[in-house]
Each structure stands twice: as C-alpha cells, then as structure tokens.
Amino acid sequence: MTFTRLIGLARPYWLPLSVVSGLLVLRTSVALGIPWLGGKFAAGVFSDRAIDLDLVLLAVVVLFGVRSALAYVTDRRMATLSARIVTDLRQRIFTHIQNLPLGYFRQRRQGDILSFAVYEPEHLSAFATGTLTSLLPNILAVAGALAVMASIAPLLAAIVLLLVPLFYVGLRLIGRRLRPLSVEARDAYSDLVSTVDENLSMMPAVKAFTREVDEAESYRLRAERLRSLEVEREGLTALLNAAIQFGAVLAMVILLRLLGDRVTGGAMSVSDFVTFLLYAAFLTGPFSSLAGVWAATQHARGAMTRLDDLFGEAGEGPAIAAPAIGPIRGDIVFEDVHLAYPGRASALNGVDLRIPAGQTVALVGANGAGKTTLVNLLTRFDRPDRGVVRIDGTDVSTVDLRSLREQIAVLSQTVLLFNASIRENIAFGLRGAGDAAIEDAARRAQAHAFVSRLPDGYDTIVGDRGIRLSGGQAQRVALARALLKDPAILVLDEPTAMFDPEGEDAFIADARAAFADRTVILITHRPGSLALADRVVTLSEGKVVADEGKTIALSTRREVRA
Ligand SMILES: Nc1ncnc2c1ncn2[C@@H]1O[C@H](COP(=O)(O)OP(=O)(O)OP(=O)(O)O)[C@@H](O)[C@H]1O
Numbered sequence: 001m002t003f004t005r006l007i008g009l010a011r012p013y014w015l016p017l018s019v020v021s022g023l024l025v026l027r028t029s030v031a032l033g034i035p036w037l038g039g040k041f042a043a044g045v046f047s048d049r050a051i052d053l054d055l056v057l058l059a060v061v062v063l064f065g066v067r068s069a070l071a072y073v074t075d076r077r078m079a080t081l082s083a084r085i086v087t088d089l090r091q092r093i094f095t096h097i098q099n100l101p102l103g104y105f106r107q108r109r110q111g112d113i114l115s116f117a118v119y120e121p122e123h124l125s126a127f128a129t130g131t132l133t134s135l136l137p138n139i140l141a142v143a144g145a146l147a148v149m150a151s152i153a154p155l156l157a158a159i160v161l162l163l164v165p166l167f168y169v170g171l172r173l174i175g176r177r178l179r180p181l182s183v184e185a186r187d188a189y190s191d192l193v194s195t196v197d198e199n200l201s202m203m204p205a206v207k208a209f210t211r212e213v214d215e216a217e218s219y220r221l222r223a224e225r226l227r228s229l230e231v232e233r234e235g236l237t238a239l240l241n242a243a244i245q246f247g248a249v250l251a252m253v254i255l256l257r258l259l260g261d262r263v264t265g266g267a268m269s270v271s272d273f274v275t276f277l278l279y280a281a282f283l284t285g286p287f288s289s290l291a292g293v294w295a296a297t298q299h300a301r302g303a304m305t306r307l308d309d310l311f312g313e314a315g316e317g318p319a320i321a322a323p324a325i326g327p328i329r330g331d332i333v334f335e336d337v338h339l340a341y342p343g344r345a346s347a348l349n350g351v352d353l354r355i356p357a358g359q360t361v362a363l364v365g366a367n368g369a370g371k372t373t374l375v376n377l378l379t380r381f382d383r384p385d386r387g388v389v390r391i392d393g394t395d396v397s398t399v400d401l402r403s404l405r406e407q408i409a410v411l412s413q414t415v416l417l418f419n420a421s422i423r424e425n426i427a428f429g430l431r432g433a434g435d436a437a438i439e440d441a442a443r444r445a446q447a448h449a450f451v452s453r454l455p456d457g458y459d460t461i462v463g464d465r466g467i468r469l470s471g472g473q474a475q476r477v478a479l480a481r482a483l484l485k486d487p488a489i490l491v492l493d494e495p496t497a498m499f500d501p502e503g504e505d506a507f508i509a510d511a512r513a514a515f516a517d518r519t520v521i522l523i524t525h526r527p528g529s530l531a532l533a534d535r536v537v538t539l540s541e542g543k544v545v546a547d548e549g550k551t552i553a554l555s556t557r558r559e560v561r562a
Contacts, residue, residue, distance in 0.1 A: 005304050006297070010128040012088075016081045017133055020074060024137035027070040028286075032144045034063050035282050039275025046270040082129040089121035093307075099315035102381045107342070111194025116310070119189070120303045127300035131293050138293075141286040145279040152272045156258060160280065163251055167287065170247070171294050174240050179298040181233045186302060188226040195222050201465075237295060244291050248284040255280055316380070316401055324403035328488035329392050330357035330519030332378065337387035339373060339542075347373045348384070349542035357392075360520040362533035370542040371523045372413065375491045378521075379408050391489070409487035411495055413523075415474045417466030422451055423458035425466075425477055429484035437484060444514050445480035446503050447473070472498040479507075483514055490515070493523040504528050 010017055037060050044051030094117055105113070142164075150157035199206065199215050206215055259276060262268040268276075332355040339348040347370045355361050363371045376382045377389045380396055389396045396404060409429070417425050426438045426447075438458070442448040450473055454460045466474035475498045482490065496504040508528050515532065522529055530536060538546035 005308060006124075006127060006300055007132070009124060009304065009307075010132055013081065013085060013128065016077070016084075017128065020077050020081060020129065021133040021136050023070060023074040023077065024133060025140055027067055027074060028137040028141045028144070030063055030067045030070065031282070032141065032148075034060060034067075035145070035275060035278030036148065037063065038278040039271045042274035043269070043271030078129050078133070082125045085125035085128055086121045089124060089307075090117065093117045093121065093310065096311060096313075096315070100313055101316045102376075103342075104313060109190075109194040109198075111192075111197040112190045114197060115190045115193040116306060120186075120306060123303040124300055124307065127296055127303075131296040131300070134289055135293065138286040138289045142283060142290070145283050145286075149276055149279050152276050153259070153262070153268065156255060156276070159258075160251065160255070160283070163247070164287075167244075167247060167291070170243060171240065171291050174236060174243065178233070178236055178295055179302065181229060181236065182299045183302045185226065185229040185233055186306075188222065188229050192219075192222045192226055195219055240291060240295065241288065244288050245284070248287065252277070252280060322398060322400045325391065325394060325396075325399040325407070326403070328407045330488045331355070331390075331392050332489065332519060332521075333388075333390040333393075334374065334377070335388045335390065337374070337377065337384045337389060339377070339382060339384050347542050350387070351539070351542065351544055353537060353544055353547070355519055355521070357519055358517065360515050360522060360532055360534050362522045362524055362530050362536045363539065364523075364525060364530070364536060365539035365545075369539040371539055372493060373542075374539065375410070375493070375521055375523065378489065378491065379405050379410060407487055408489040408491065409482040409485040410491045411479055411482040411493060413493045413497075415466060415471075415478045417462050417469075417474055417477060419462065419464045421456075421459045421461055422447075422454075422477055425462060426458075426480045426484055429481035430486070433484055438480075441480040441484035442477075444483050444510055445476045446499070446507050446510070447476035447480045450476070470498075472500060472503060475499065476503070488518055490518055490520045491523075492520065494526070494529075495522070495524075496526060496529055508532060 037056055040051060041053060041056045041060075044053045044056060097113065097117065146157055146161060149160065195218065199219070206212060255277065259268065259273050263270060263273045332353075334351045334353040337348050337351040338346060340346045351370070351374060353374075363374070365371055373382065377384055378391070378396065380401060383397060391404070418428065422442075423435070423438055426441055427433045429441070430437070435458075439448060442451055442458075451458055451460070460468075462469050462474070462477070466477065469477065475495070479492070479495055482492070496507055499507060504526070505528070508531065511532050520532075522533060524530060534549075536546075536548045537544055538548075
C-alpha cells in the first residue's frame with residue numbers, strides 16, 4: 001500500500017525518471033559485455049590463438065570508457081532530478097502547511113514540523129531517484145548475467161538463481177528491525193531540532209534562570225539518543241552488507257569447487273570457466289543494490305506515512321469554493337456559541353452577544369475567561385462546537401476565508417513581527433501599501449516618533465520576532481500594521497499593555513479617529529482603554545455575565561477619570 005503511494009509520488013516525474021532509468025539500463029548493458037570480453041581474453045591466452053588479445057583489451061577499455069561516460073551523464077541527471085523532487089516536495093509541504101488551521105500547530109511541536117518540512121523530502125527524493133530508477137537495470141543485470149551463465153552451465157546457473165530467495169529471507173530477518181529503527185531515528189531527530197528551536201526562542205529565560213548547563217545537558221541526552229539509534233541503524237546496514245559479501249564469497253567458493261571439477265574433468269573450457277566466474281562476481285553488484293532497495297524502501301515508507309498524514313490534514317477552507325463575503329459593515333452576532341479545546345473543559349459556554357456596526361466594545365473578564373477564544377471565532381481561527389457567528393447576518397463558516405480575513409485586523413497579545421525592517425513589518429498589513437500610508441499608520445499607532453529617532457528609521461531591522469525593539473515599540477509597530485489594513489472590524493487584544501503612560505494617552509486621543517467608522521473589539525483591563533468603549537461586556541467562565549451600555553460605560557469613564 002505504502003509502496004503504491006511511493007510510486008504515486010514519483011508519477012509526476014515519470015519522464016525524467018524513465019530517462020535516468022533508460023541510461024542506467026544502457027550502462028548495465030555495456031557493463032554486461034565486460035565479463036564476456038574477460039572470457040574471450042582467457043580463451044586467447046589459454047587455447048584460441050586466433051583471438052587478438054590486444055583487440056580484446058582495446059574493447060575492454062572502450063566499454064569501460066563508455067560505461068564511465070554514461071555513469072557521468074546518469075549521475076548528473078539523477079542529481080538534477082533529485083534536487084527538483086526535493087524542491088517540489090518542500091514547496092508542496094510548505095504550501096499545505098500555510099492552509100492548515102491554527103489548531104494543527106497548537107497540537108504539535110514547531111521543531112517536528114520544521115524537521116519534517118525541510119528534511120523528509122530528501123529521503124523521499126533519494127528513494128525515487130536512487131532506488132526506483134535502479135530497480136529495472138539491476139533486474140536486467142541479474143537476468144543478463146544469469147542468462148550467459150545458463151548458456152555455459154545451466155545447472156550451476158540454476159543453483160545461483162536458487163540463492164536469491166535464500167538471500168531475500170536473510171535480508172528480511174536482519175531488515176525487520178530496520179524499519180522501526182528508522183522511525184525511531186527520525187523521531188529522535190525531530191526531537192533534537194525541536195530542542196534547539198525551543199531553546200533559541202527561550203534564550204532570555206534560559207539566561208535569566210541560569211539554565212544554560214541544564215539546557216546543554218538536555219540537548220546532550222537527545223543528541224546521544226540520536227547517535228545510538230544511528231549507530232544501531234548503520235550497524236544493521238553494515239551487517240546486511242557484510243552478510244551479502246560473505247554470502248557472495250561463499251557462493252563463489254562453492255562455484256569454484258564445482259567449476260574446478262568440471263575443468264579438470266575436461267567438461268568445461270578454461271575460457272567458459274573464466275566467463276562464468278566473472279559473471280558470478282559481476283552479479284554481486286546488482287545483488288547488493290537490490291538488497292539496498294529493501295533498506296531504502298523501509299526508510300521511505302516511514303517518510304511516506306508521515307507525508308500522507310500531513311496531506312491528509314484538512315485545510316481551513318470548506319471543501320467546495322465558498323462565496324466571498326463582500327464589503328463588511330461590521331454587524332457582529334455571536335449566537336449561543338460553545339467551544340472546548342481538545343481535552344479541556346469548555347472555554348465558551350453559550351455566548352450570546354450582538355455588536356452593531358460601528359460600535360467600540362470593551363471585552364473584559366478574568367484571565368482565562370474566554371475573551372481571546374471568542375474573538376478568534378470572528379476570523380475563523382477556531383470554529384464553534386455549537387452555535388453560530390454572524391457578520392452582517394452571514395454565518396462566517398459559509399464564506400470564503402480570504403474575503404473574511406482581509407476585512408478584519410487582529411492585534412494579538414503576543415506581538416508577532418518578522419525579522420525584517422519596520423517598513424516591511426508594517427506593510428505586511430496591506431499588500432502594495434506605499435510609504436505615505438505606512439507612515440500614516442505608524443503615526444496613528446504612536447510609532448512614528450520613535451522610528452524616526454532610530455539611525456535607520458523605517459529601514460531598521462527588528463530581529464527575530466522583533467527582539468531588537470522594546471516591548472512597547474514592538475507593540476506599536478504591530479498596531480501600525482493592524483491600522484494600515486483599514487479593516488471593517490478591528491480586534492485589539494490589550495493594544496497598549498506595553499505603552500508608557502504618555503504613549504497610551506496619545507494613542508487614546510488618536511484612537512477615537514482611528515476607531516471611527518469601524519467595529520472595534522478591545523480586550524482590555526486598562527482603565528484608559530476602557531474609556532474608549534461605547535459598551536463594556538464582561539465574560540466569566542465562557543459566558544457573558546455583564547453587558548453595560550454606553551451610559552454605564554460613560555460613567556465608568558468618569559469614574560476612571562475621577
Ligand atoms: N490552545 C488551547 N488549548 C487548550 N486550551 C486553551 C487554548 N487556548 C486557550 N485555552 C484555554 O481556554 C480558556 C480561555 O482562554 P482565553 O485565551 O480565551 O482566555 P482570555 O480570556 O483571553 O484570557 P487572558 O485575559 O489571560 O488573555 C482558558 O482556560 C485557557 O486555558
């Protein structure tokens with residue numbers, strides 16, 4: 001089954017793969033002629049004076065030359081094709097990953113996905129180019145050599161042929177451990193990549209808690225585990241190779257014994273003896289390669305299963321194309337919305353909430369009350385288990401995702417910035433945005449002043465996840481990106497949590513203009529930000545427990561100011 005899937009993987013490349021396989025067949029055919037010439041040479045030396053030895057040797061040199069030239073062409077083509085397959089697979093995996101729901105990433109370690117997306121394609125490509133293409137030439141080599149041997153001594157050739165199933169059983173016995181070992185080694189490798197990945201992103205915490213030594217030890221244990229699995233795997237492969245070689249030597253000794261009797265008994269000529277032996281020796285090459293097919297297939301099967309699992313993961317969008325939602329006014333309705341994360345108690349327990357277009361609503365409640373979970377339903381980062389979320393009366397689960405998300409901006413609690421310039425980070429909010437629009441958004445997010453003071457201004461590179469900016473600066477850049485999008489619905493999760501008081505005051509003063517003509521959901525506990533709201537909705541344990549309208553909100557503002 002998995003083998004069929006592996007063949008399926010190679011199908012798009014059938015033409016270049018066939019060319020490589022054809023070249024290998026040609027190379028094998030040329031190589032098959034060499035032992036025959038060896039036999040002719042022996043005949044010339046021992047019995048047949050009519051044979052021109054120099055001519056035979058010249059023919060040997062020519063065949064070796066052609067074989068080498070073919071080997072060069074084949075290897076180059078194989079390398080090119082292999083690189084193509086690796087690149088295509090990586091792209092397919094990456095593109096597929098882009099379309100997976102956020103839930104997929106929450107359930108997995110980033111390092112697992114990373115190691116899979118980058119390294120697994122190499123195993124699969126090696127299988128397609130190295131193993132699949134060599135199958136036919138190797139079978140041809142075995143068949144060709146056996147045919148010549150059968151023409152000289154049919155019985156002995158039959159004995160050699162009988163060795164094949166014996167060989168196969170031996171390989172299966174040793175190889176039985178190879179597949180689980182490959183899987184374990186791959187998991188250990190993922191684990192190692194995950195450890196480095198996590199360590200790098202946790203570096204400030206590692207340093208602050210002086211955990212460098214523990215981290216190094218944890219890495220060492222994982223690296224050691226991978227080492228021992230790889231050593232075991234290489235050991236098994238070496239055992240396989242040694243068994244093959246010893247089997248071949250044993251077969252040769254038996255053949256020598258049997259052939260020797262025939263030659264001394266006069267039943268076989270010296271040249272036939274040499275030809276037979278040379279073909280028997282020639283056979284060890286394709287035999288070993290065919291044995292390698294076993295190990296390579298085991299390895300590729302594991303990779304294929306993981307690839308199947310990944311491509312089996314459904315993307316975010318509906319199976320059939322959904323209609324675009326059209327320009328959003330911003331009327332939001334949550335209708336009896338329930339949601340439980342896998343293996344957890346309910347995060348939302350029947351939320352009913354209507355937010356008319358243009359309103360600014362502050363969403364408050366204790367940590368873990370379900371605020372972020374609720375707003376995540378708007379962009380369909382998650383889907384409710386029960387209930388409906390509507391925007392302008394349309395159930396968001398029925399519309400085209402892009403059209404929906406293009407009109408909603410979310411500024412999450414965790415600031416997410418790319419390792420790029422400030423300009424590029426802000427411009428990420430809107431495709432094709434010009435410098436003037438970027439600067440305007442930066443002004444509204446209170447970012448322009450600090451950006452202008454940086455030596456490289458908007459061209460300043462912010463480092464991984466914005467590490468070269470202060471927390472508040474990074475938050476302002478992220479806010480500018482959200483504002484640049486000019487969305488119909490703006491969701492701000494604690495937008496000023498890291499602002500200094502002056503910055504927050506300035507933001508609040510400007511925010512009224514920025515919030516006009518759009519629906520804004522402000523998740524906040526900060527009194528200053530609360531003052532911006534027309535209404536304050538309180539969530540507790542996944543339910544709306546208070547919904548205070550404009551007047552109450554205004555009195556809250558007064559209280560706050562007082
Ligand atoms: N990915 C997740 N997997 C499992 N449980 C989750 C996940 N995300 C959130 N939760 C849980 O769901 C509940 C609601 O979380 P949510 O993030 O919506 O709270 P919140 O009101 O935004 O809290 P805060 O004020 O701390 O931001 C919490 O109990 C939390 O532990």
